[in-house]
Amino acid sequence: xxxxxxxxKRLGDVRAPAGFAERVLASAGVADSYATFExxxxxxxxxxxxxxxxxxxxxxxxxxxxxxxxxxxxxxxxRAKPPASxxxxxxxxxxxxxxxxxxxxxxxxxxxxVLQKTLTIPRGQVRPYGWVAREIGHPAAVRAVGTALxxxxxxxxxxxxxxxxxxxxxxNYGGGGPEAKKSILNxxxxxxxxxxxxxxxxxxxxGVKSTKIFCFPTCYHGRHVREENFVYFHDESxxxxxxxxxxxxxRPAVA
Amino acid sequence: xxxxxxxxxRLVRDHQDRIFALGLALTGNRHxxxxxxxxxxxxxxxxxxxxxxxxxxxxxxxxWLHRIAVNVVRNRVRGVRPRLVELNGSEPxxxxxxxxxxxxxxxIDELATRVAALPARYREAVVLRHVQDLSYAEVAEALGQPxxxxxxxxxxxxxxLRGENDGHGDD
Numbered sequence: 001x002x003x004x005x006x007x008x009k010r011l012g013d014v015r016a017p018a019g020f021a022e023r024v025l026a027s028a029g030v031a032d033s034y035a036t037f038e039x040x041x042x043x044x045x046x047x048x049x050x051x052x053x054x055x056x057x058x059x060x061x062x063x064x065x066x067x068x069x070x071x072x073x074x075x076x077x078x079r080a081k082p083p084a085s086x087x088x089x090x091x092x093x094x095x096x097x098x099x100x101x102x103x104x105x106x107x108x109x110x111x112x113x114v115l116q117k118t119l120t121i122p123r124g125q126v127r128p129y130g131w132v133a134r135e136i137g138h139p140a141a142v143r144a145v146g147t148a149l150x151x152x153x154x155x156x157x158x159x160x161x162x163x164x165x166x167x168x169x170x171x172n173y174g175g176g177g178p179e180a181k182k183s184i185l186n187x188x189x190x191x192x193x194x195x196x197x198x199x200x201x202x203x204x205x206x207g208v209k210s211t212k213i214f215c216f217p218t219c220y221h222g223r224h225v226r227e228e229n230f231v232y233f234h235d236e237s238x239x240x241x242x243x244x245x246x247x248x249x250x251r252p253a254v255a
Numbered sequence: 256x257x258x259x260x261x262x263x264x265r266l267v268r269d270h271q272d273r274i275f276a277l278g279l280a281l282t283g284n285r286h287x288x289x290x291x292x293x294x295x296x297x298x299x300x301x302x303x304x305x306x307x308x309x310x311x312x313x314x315x316x317x318x319w320l321h322r323i324a325v326n327v328v329r330n331r332v333r334g335v336r337p338r339l340v341e342l343n344g345s346e347p348x349x350x351x352x353x354x355x356x357x358x359x360x361x362x363i364d365e366l367a368t369r370v371a372a373l374p375a376r377y378r379e380a381v382v383l384r385h386v387q388d389l390s391y392a393e394v395a396e397a398l399g400q401p402x403x404x405x406x407x408x409x410x411x412x413x414x415x416l417r418g419e420n421d422g423h424g425d426d
Contacts, residue, residue, distance in 0.1 A: 004416050008280075008385040011366055016275035017289060021267045024293055028300045030260045076264045 022078040026050075031076035032103075034065065037090050040187065041156055046090060047077055052101030055153045072153055073106055093157050096123030096188075102154060110138070114148040121162040124189040125218040125250065128166035135251065146171075161185060168199020190218055203232040205252050207244040214239040219250035262311055263300050270320055271296075273387065277321065280382040281328045283371025285364070291331070295324040321387065321397040325379055369416065377412030384409045 025031035032054050034047040045065040047055040055073060059065035062079065069077045092098045099119070104112045113136040121127050133145045149160040150172065161181045165171045170192075173181035185192060198206070198217050206222055207214035209229050215222050222230070233239040236246070236253045246253040274295055278288030299320060303311060370378060370386070383394040384405070394409075395402045 012276050012386040014276040016271040021271050024267050024296045
């Protein structure tokens with residue numbers, strides 16, 4: 001009898017398989033999964049759940065990332081082995097190749113609108129805060145846009161670094177300060193020097209003489225235009241008076 | 256709601272080994288054990304979401320989870336088996352040494368198979384009492400049976416196990 005009981009006790013010492021708690025928590029929707037990824041930006045902690053990527057951060061440690069996620073998103077976080085396709089999706093997203101899915105639950109509708117609009121800014125281009133505010137139907141809420149972007153839980157992936165001040169000042173950046181923001185924009189091919197020279201002389205828009213269209217200085221349509229074919233404007237009314245209409249892609253003004 | 260999530264997370268972390276062991280002893284293999292354990296926790300979560308905060312606070316997690324797990328196993332025998340959710344695929348168990356004692360694992364699995372072969376009422380009683388180390392009162396509560404019945408079933412179950420054990424010698 002005694003031997004049987006000792007054996008039964010050993011059976012009770014069996015441990016759950018590795019990753020069991022994580023799988024349970026994730027399938028209950030209580031916790032998101034996370035892993036670290038080596039990217040062009042260095043090592044990035046990325047959290048995801050069945051709805052999409054929910055957070056990204058260049059944290060110093062797993063503990064820091066977990067605490068931050070708990071505080072900001074309000075869910076738990078468990079380290080997991082990423083799905084095979086995630087690394088490639090992250091790479092593509094950072095390369096500007098495709099849109100990954102994001103889970104923005106828990107953010108205010110305003111913040112969600114700001115981030116969704118920010119997602120539409122192409123790689124290699126920048127927009128002013130006021131542009132985001134106007135595009136989402138809250139033209140006066142420029143500061144609120146800044147706050148929403150500063151609290152972007154998925155920097156890099158939702159490119160809040162592509163939103164800068166209209167006077168050309170790069171502005172602050174949650175993901176590592178203004179210097180980090182500059183280096184990411186450089187990486188994406190934004191000509192910061194030119195942009196800032198234009199901005200500091202009060203230029204906001206550039207028009208193309210042949211098409212009579214005016215754009216933000218980083219707009220795709222200005223890429224292959226020679227310098228002598230540009231005409232520069234300080235504001236919308238100046239451009240309109242000169243007979244130029246706003247670009248339908250970068251939408252410097254309501255068309 | 257957020258409070259519930261925290262409670263649940265702690266519940267899973269504190270009881271995962273215990274409930275997995277229970278599943279193993281009741282079903283006799285690790286795959287079914289994981290299904291049972293996962294289903295147990297998901298049912299517990301759904302229940303927690305509907306409980307008022309007071310009830311959650313006063314919940315005695317151990318007997319409660321055991322009762323759910325026993326019911327999960329009973330329902331599986333009756334009918335439809337829930338699919339195991341494999342989010343990232345099962346990983347090899349990294350928490351035990353490489354050989355973790357492959358030997359020990361085999362022995363444990365053999366024992367689990369023998370226990371799982373007992374008729375349900377003896378199996379449930381023996382496992383809750385001697386594998387899971389619940390008190391007779393807790394076993395009675397988890398199984399919804401009188402203590403006397405539980406004691407009798409544990410006794411009969413052990414006897415049956417020992418009967419099989421005799422063949423292997425008892426040194």
